[in-house]
Every structure is written in structure tokens, then in C-alpha cells.
Amino acid sequence: MPDLSSLDTAKNRILSILLLCLVLVIWQASPVLFKIPAFILPSAFAVAEGLWRGLTNGLYLYHGAVTLFEVLAGFALGGSLGLALGVAVALNRRFAYFIYPYIIMFQSMPKVALAPLFVLWFGLGVTSKIVTAALVAFFPMMINTISGLNSADKDRIDLIRSLGGSERQVFTMLRLPSALPFIMAGLEIAMALSLIGTVVTEFLGADAGLGMLMQSMNFMMDVAGSFSVLIILAVVGLILNQTLIMIRNRVLFWERLGRVDPGAAADTPIAEPEAPQAGNALPASQK
Amino acid sequence: MQTARARNEVIGLENVSLFYPSKTAEVHALDGISLAAADREFVALLGPSGCGKSTLLKLIAGLIPQSSGVIRINGKRISGPTPSIGIVFQSPLLMAWRTVLQNVLLQIEIRDLRVANYRGAAHELIRLVGLEGFEDALPHQLSGGMQQRVGLCRALIHDPDLLIMDEPFGALDAMTREHMNVELQRLWMAQSKTILFITHSISEAVFLADRVVVMTPRPGRIAEVLDIDLPRERTLDMMTTPPFGEYVRRIRVHFGTAGAMD
Numbered sequence: 230m231p232d233l234s235s236l237d238t239a240k241n242r243i244l245s246i247l248l249l250c251l252v253l254v255i256w257q258a259s260p261v262l263f264k265i266p267a268f269i270l271p272s273a274f275a276v277a278e279g280l281w282r283g284l285t286n287g288l289y290l291y292h293g294a295v296t297l298f299e300v301l302a303g304f305a306l307g308g309s310l311g312l313a314l315g316v317a318v319a320l321n322r323r324f325a326y327f328i329y330p331y332i333i334m335f336q337s338m339p340k341v342a343l344a345p346l347f348v349l350w351f352g353l354g355v356t357s358k359i360v361t362a363a364l365v366a367f368f369p370m371m372i373n374t375i376s377g378l379n380s381a382d383k384d385r386i387d388l389i390r391s392l393g394g395s396e397r398q399v400f401t402m403l404r405l406p407s408a409l410p411f412i413m414a415g416l417e418i419a420m421a422l423s424l425i426g427t428v429v430t431e432f433l434g435a436d437a438g439l440g441m442l443m444q445s446m447n448f449m450m451d452v453a454g455s456f457s458v459l460i461i462l463a464v465v466g467l468i469l470n471q472t473l474i475m476i477r478n479r480v481l482f483w484e485r486l487g488r489v490d491p492g493a494a495a496d497t498p499i500a501e502p503e504a505p506q507a508g509n510a511l512p513a514s515q516k
Numbered sequence: 517m518q519t520a521r522a523r524n525e526v527i528g529l530e531n532v533s534l535f536y537p538s539k540t541a542e543v544h545a546l547d548g549i550s551l552a553a554a555d556r557e558f559v560a561l562l563g564p565s566g567c568g569k570s571t572l573l574k575l576i577a578g579l580i581p582q583s584s585g586v587i588r589i590n591g592k593r594i595s596g597p598t599p600s601i602g603i604v605f606q607s608p609l610l611m612a613w614r615t616v617l618q619n620v621l622l623q624i625e626i627r628d629l630r631v632a633n634y635r636g637a638a639h640e641l642i643r644l645v646g647l648e649g650f651e652d653a654l655p656h657q658l659s660g661g662m663q664q665r666v667g668l669c670r671a672l673i674h675d676p677d678l679l680i681m682d683e684p685f686g687a688l689d690a691m692t693r694e695h696m697n698v699e700l701q702r703l704w705m706a707q708s709k710t711i712l713f714i715t716h717s718i719s720e721a722v723f724l725a726d727r728v729v730v731m732t733p734r735p736g737r738i739a740e741v742l743d744i745d746l747p748r749e750r751t752l753d754m755m756t757t758p759p760f761g762e763y764v765r766r767i768r769v770h771f772g773t774a775g776a777m778d
Contacts, residue, residue, distance in 0.1 A: 388609050391577040392623040393597045402626070406613050483613045483654050 271453035280457035288442070289461055295437040296427055297465060299355050303362020304423040308416060311367040315374025320400070332371070340365045344430045358430045358438065365426040366419035373415030377408025410484065413477040420469050428462065439465075524555040525591065526678050526710040527576070527601075532585030534571060545571050547735035549585070553678075553710050553727075560713045560725035564771060568736025569714045570606075573682045576712070577603055590677060599627065602671030604681040608663035610655040610670075616642065617651040620669040627674075634673060641669040644703065661692045668700075672707070682714045694752055697723055701750060722763045723750060730770050739770050 257273040259265055267275065283289040318325045318332075344361045351357035381404045389399050431440025439458050446454035534546040546568045553559040563569050574580050576587060578597040587594050589601060610619045620638045624631050642651060645665040655663055664684055671679060681700075685693045697720060704711055715721050721728045722744055730740045744763060746754060754760055 384605060384607065385609050385611070387574070387577075387579055388603075388605060389622075389626060391579055391597050391603055392626045393599060394626045398626055402622075403611070406611065483656070 268450050268452050271456055275453035276456040276460070279451070279453040280460060283454070283457055283461075289439075289458070292437055292439050292442045293461055293465065295355065296431065296439040296462075299358040299427045299431075299438065300362055300420075300423045300465075300469070302355070303359045303427060304366050304420055306359065307363030307366030307423065308370045308419050310363070311370025311415070311419070312374050312412065314367075315371040316378065318371070319375050319378035319404075332368075336368060336372075340368065341426055341429050344426070344433055348430060348434045353434050353436045358427045358435065361426040361430040362423040365422040369418040369422065370412075370415045373411045373418070374408060377411025377415075378404045380411065381407040410481055413473075413480060417470065417473050417477070420473055421466070424462075424466050424469065525552050526555055526557075526589070527712065528552040528586075528588040529576075530586045530588075532572075532575065532582045532587060534568075534575065534580075535583045544735040546575075546582075547737040549736070549738060551729050551738065551741070553712055555677075555710055556708050558704060558711045558713065558724060558726045560715060560721035560728045561731060562715055562718060562721040562728050562767065563731030563736070564716055564733060567731045567733035569716075569731060570682055571736070573603070573680060573714060576601070576680060599674065600676050601678045601680055602674070602676035604664070604667050604671045604679070604684045606683045606686055608655070608660075608667040610663055610666055612655055615652045615654060616647060616658070616666050619655065619666050620673055622670055623674060637675070638669065638673055641672055642666075644706070645669055645699070661688050661696060664688065664696070668703075672709075676709070678710045678712065680712045680714070683716065684713075685720075686716075693720070698752065700724065701748075705749065718764050718767050719755060719760075722746075722760060722767070723755060728763075728767065730767055732770060740767075742767065
């Protein structure tokens with residue numbers, strides 16, 4: 230995202246709120262104005278109503294909690310495995326040689342395509358969702374960890390060696406901190422993909438979760454309900470992403486003062502199916 | 517100089533050569549380099565890009581082994597990195613996540629020494645190079661010249677006998693560079709170190725050094741060793757005097773009339 234902070238004036242804020250109102254009014258009026266039937270595009274009020282109903286009767290809270298658990302469990306599992314394997318690949322050339330063909334093969338495969346199999350293998354419960362989320366979170370995490378650990382520049386490695394540093398010290402004092410911007414960017418991509426993987430798997434078959442809720446609302450032609458669940462999903466995605474950005478700013482304290490870091494993925498909008506992996510302009514994920 | 521060298525040799529190279537394989541043929545990087553620097557001597561190693569200056573630095577730093585010849589530091593043959601030298605590299609090479617003080621103390625941590633014992637020395641060095649008050653700043657908050665001073669403190673923190681500087685001010689603008697040269701001379705006179713200063717600037721070499729070792733490329737070999745007999749403390753005004761110009765002219769002969777060095 231470009232730096233827009235200079236435009237953030239009181240006047241522009243009011244204009245921004247007016248714009249939102251205009252959009253909502255057009256939305257609300259569109260069934261009448263453009264003769265769009267309500268089962269295609271529900272009115273803004275109908276969506277707000279559905280949102281209010283779902284929130285007050287605890288339905289969204291329950292299913293939201295299930296989805297959030299699946300996302301976080303998958304993210305933690307896939308992310309930590311990706312990190313561990315990334316470290317192993319970066320540190321051990323022999324290991325890297327034997328594992329690279331598999332990595333490249335899996336890289337070019339759309340991982341969510343495995344979701345139907347996982348539902349078949351692990352059933353309608355949380356397990357199949359966690360496994361899918363873990364799988365999609367794993368790759369960006371591993372690739373970014375590898376690129377990050379290899380990003381330490383040769384002159385600084387020479388510096389530490391000339392001071393009598395061991396390979397272990399080169400790792401802890403240089404390669405690991407150099408990798409952190411990449412790892413943090415990897416975490417953000419992994420989180421976005423975990424949410425996508427979870428929801429897609431819930432669409433395929435689940436006994437709980439926001440994706441399953443949306444699917445069943447679709448079947449009952451409750452399009453306003455579907456829209457309201459979408460809003461919940463957007464909010465969940467936003468909270469997860471903002472949390473990671475907060476953590477990143479704390480971890481990468483040395484990059485906070487207006488410097489561009491290698492992991493510019495921070496500003497990537499969440500929940501854009503399959504886009505983050507290839508399209509996220511990360512030097513890391515493009516090798 | 518001759519007597520000084522015999523009295524107390526801090527670094528000595530005897531007939532050092534280096535070959536390394538490349539894709540097409542074996543590269544002859546350094547050919548029979550012999551040089552010595554005595555205690556408290558300031559020696560400049562001068563040559564154009566690609567003459568093997570930086571390769572020579574890597575040999576002395578113990579990062580790569582020479583193909584033949586002997587390198588001695590304080591009379592001992594080296595076979596790897598030596599603690600008794602300090603190196604200042606072309607770029608400051610600071611760790612972005614470490615404060616100025618932590619960067620200065622880097623090698624104390626690497627060598628598993630007690631950081632507390634060196635904190636006083638670190639503050640003293642930081643004061644000496646004029647960075648007082650910046651101890652807790654991060655590298656990107658400093659200018660290029662300030663960063664290079666931090667690099668200098670880092671190389672001096674363990675009080676080495678020998679300081680090797682590899683074109684340390686090459687990345688700085690001309691005015692900052694002259695200023696840094698004056699400061700380096702002051703620091704050297706105060707600290708009584710032996711300095712081996714690698715550069716491709718003739719005037720910088722003449723200004724700083726007691727002795728200039730001129731190298732020519734392909735293969736890197738020593739063309740001339742020149743004692744610079746100018747009084748200390750040298751000033752920037754001296755750079756426009758006839759004796760200074762004479763030294764510069766004499767060195768430039770080695771690099772053709774175009775003086776394509778600098």
C-alpha cells in the first residue's frame with residue numbers, strides 16, 4: 230500500500246464516511262432501482278438484520294469459534310513445521326538436495342485441491358480443516374524461511390568468521406535475525422492461506438464452522454445470511470492480519486522507522502484465494 | 517624504518533602467493549608478496565581495483581589460506597582468524613538489529629568474553645570517535661560516516677596490536693573522507709597501533725602512511741615501496757605542498773599517465 234497518511238485529514242474523514250453512506254444507500258436501493266431480486270443481491274438492511282440475528286443468538290459466535298480454532302491450529306501446525314523444515318534445508322545442503330524435488334513438485338500444485346481427500350480421510354470434524362490449513366500454511370513458511378536464512382550477506386558472514394565466530398554463531402548472530410523479516414512475511418501469507426484453506430474445506434463438508442454455515446444458508450436461499458457470514462469472515466481475517474502486523478512491528482523493531490523491508494506482504498489484503506502465494510511480490514517466494 | 521622493522525615486526529608477509537581455480541583457467545591472484553610493518557607503523561597498501569588488495573586482506577584475516585609463503589602476526593604463523601588483529605571493512609557491515617554499543621561489543625560476545633568488562637572501553641572508543649550520545653541508536657539512524665566509525669570502534673574494542681583497514685572510507689563523499697582521514701591520523705597517534713591501510717586513492721595513502729606499498733594487478737605484486745617522509749601531525753593543507761605532490765607524482769608513474777586509479 231502506498232503511504233496515504235498525508236491524506237488523513239478531518240475533512241477527508243468526513244468525505245470517507247459520506248462515501249460509505251452513499252454506497253450503502255445505493256446498495257439498499259438497488260433491488261428497486263435495478264430490479265435485482267433479493268435472492269441474488271439482498272438489501273443492506275436484510276444483511277444487517279441477518280448479522281444482528283446471528284450475533285445475538287450466539288450462532289455466529291459458536292461457528293466463528295470453531296473456524297477460528299481450525300485456522301489457528303492449522304496455522305500453528307503448518308507454520309512451525311514449515312519453519313523447522315526451512316531451517317533444516319537452509320542448514321544442510323545434503324538434506325536440501327534430496328528434498329528439493331518434492332518441494333518443487335508440491336509448490337506447483339494447488340494445495341487446496343487436496344481438501345476433498347482430507348475430508349474423505351479425516352471426516353467432517355475439525356481434523357480435515359486443520360490438516361488443509363496446515364498444508365497451505367506450510368509452504369510459504371518454509372520457502373520464506375529458506376530464502377531468509379540465505380539472505381545473510383557474505384561480507385557479514387566473513388566479518389563474524391574473521392572475529393573467530395563459529396558456524397553456530399553465524400547462524401544465531403546473523404542468519405536468524407536476517408531471516409526474521411522473511412519469516413514474519415511468511416507468517417502473514419501463511420495466516421491468510423490458513424483461513425482460505427479452512428473455509429474451503431468447510432464448504433466441502435463439515436459439521437460446524439462459518440464455511441459450513443454459509444453453505445447451508447446458500448442451500449436455503451438465505452442470501453442475506455450468507456452475506457452476513459462473509460462480513461464475519463472478513464472481520465476475522467482482518468483481526469488475524471492486524472495481530473500479526475502488530476507482532477511483526479515489535480519483532481522487527483529495527484525496521485519500524487520508515488524503512489522498506491523485504492516482506493512487504495504486510496499490506497496484502499487477506500482472503501484472496503491463491504493469490505498470496507504467487508502474486509505477493511515477495512522476493513522470497515519467487516526464489 | 518629499516519631498524520624499526522627489525523626491532524618489532526607486528527605483521528610480516530614472506531613471498532605470499534595465491535592461485536585459485538576458476539571456470540576457465542587457474543587465476544594467479546597474488547605473486548610473491550613480501551611486506552612487513554613494525555610496531556606503531558602506518559603502512560598503506562595502494563593499488564587499482566582488481567590488484568588483489570582485498571584478497572590479501574582475506575589471507576591476513578585468516579579467512580582463506582595462501583597457496584605458498586608465510587604470514588606472521590606478532591611473530592607467529594597464522595592458520596586461521598587471529599584475535600590480535602582488528603579489521604575495518606569497506607562497508608560498515610553493522611548488524612541492523614544491534615544498537616551502536618551492541619555492535620561495538622559484537623566480538624566480545626563472539627569470543628564468549630564478559631561483556632561487562634568491555635563496556636567501559638566501548639564507551640571510551642565511542643567517545644573517541646565522536647559518537648557520544650549515540651550508544652543506543654540503531655545503525656540506520658546514523659549517516660554513512662558515523663556507521664563507519666562504529667565499524668572502527670568494533671575493530672578496536674579488544675585493543676588489537678594490528679588494525680587492518682580495507683578502503684574504509686571508499687563509500688563516503690570526498691569531504692567526509694578527508695575529515696575521516698584527519699581523524700584516523702589523530703586516533704592512530706593517540707592509540708599507538710600498527711595500521712595496514714588498503715586504499716586505491718594515492719593522495720589518501722600519501723597523507724596517512726609512513727610507508728606506501730604500491731601494488732600492480734594481474735597477478736597482484738608489489739611494484740614499489742615508498743617511505744613518506746612528511747612531518748606529523750599532517751594537515752590537509754600539506755596536500756597542496758610540493759613534497760606531497762612529488763610523492764603522488766612518483767606513485768602515479770606506476771599506473772600510466774592517465775592516472776586511472778582514483
